[in-house]
Amino acid sequence: MKYFVSADVHGFYTYWQEALNEKGFDINNPNHKIIICGDLFDRGNEAKEIIDFVIKNKDKIIYIRGNHEDLMDDMILYDTVHDYDVSNGTYNTLTSLGYKIYDRMKDIAIKSRLRDVLDLSINYYETNKYIFVHSWIPTTIDNNYYKDWRNASYELWCNSRWINPVMMWEKKIFEPNKTIVSGHFHVSSFWHKVDNNLPEFGINAKFEPFITEEFIGLDACTVVSRKVNCIVLED
Numbered sequence: 001m002k003y004f005v006s007a008d009v010h011g012f013y014t015y016w017q018e019a020l021n022e023k024g025f026d027i028n029n030p031n032h033k034i035i036i037c038g039d040l041f042d043r044g045n046e047a048k049e050i051i052d053f054v055i056k057n058k059d060k061i062i063y064i065r066g067n068h069e070d071l072m073d074d075m076i077l078y079d080t081v082h083d084y085d086v087s088n089g090t091y092n093t094l095t096s097l098g099y100k101i102y103d104r105m106k107d108i109a110i111k112s113r114l115r116d117v118l119d120l121s122i123n124y125y126e127t128n129k130y131i132f133v134h135s136w137i138p139t140t141i142d143n144n145y146y147k148d149w150r151n152a153s154y155e156l157w158c159n160s161r162w163i164n165p166v167m168m169w170e171k172k173i174f175e176p177n178k179t180i181v182s183g184h185f186h187v188s189s190f191w192h193k194v195d196n197n198l199p200e201f202g203i204n205a206k207f208e209p210f211i212t213e214e215f216i217g218l219d220a221c222t223v224v225s226r227k228v229n230c231i232v233l234e235d
Contacts, residue, residue, distance in 0.1 A: 011089070014046060039134065072093065135160060135185070137160060137180065162184075165184055186221035
């Protein structure tokens with residue numbers, strides 16, 4: 001099986017499709033699957049296109065839940081707008097879809113469509129060689145290795161989606177004999193760690209996938225780099 005893996009699309013459907021096409025993804029090839037390591041929405045303004053594509057091709061997509069999926073879930077469940085919904089772009093996603101709070105029938109339809117997508121999301125996906133998560137596998141409360149992470153509680157999984165993967169990578173919190181593949185945090189930070197001449201942001205910042213034996217980072221910080229990373233893994 002060939003897996004076409006991206007993370008943190010954040011509402012930029014066009015960049016995402018460009019990345020898939022560049023890597024040779026064929027929607028009609030039974031040996032091609034898409035893996036999304038979370039955060040489909042909440043920066044760009046192409047949420048409708050993303051929703052339509054994911055629902056139409058759900059049998060071809062493995063969708064990992066990110067922290068922005070949790071934010072969206074809470075907002076449409078409780079129908080309340082907080083400051084962090086605005087700052088994180090969640091409210092912008094809803095309004096770009098036509099959500100107006102007071103238009104009850106239309107708002108219900110929009111939230112139902114989002115629910116169809118969110119219900120496809122899972123905490124992680126695992127193959128013989130790889131573990132796909134949004135940020136990191138769940139850890140202990142003090143951010144150390146947790147052997148039974150696959151059976152972690154809902155709370156630990158939610159916490160794991162906000163963990164800084166740079167910190168976990170530096171602490172070497174890996175899964176033996178596997179490679180963790182994730183997004184959540186801009187890869188330019190990893191490149192800066194290994195080469196101080198590369199800034200996290202700016203003209204010389206590097207937003208290419210960060211690939212090591214134990215870990216692969218994919219978040220291209222699309223709102224800055226104007227691209228979505230996509231890698232092809234076979235397993």
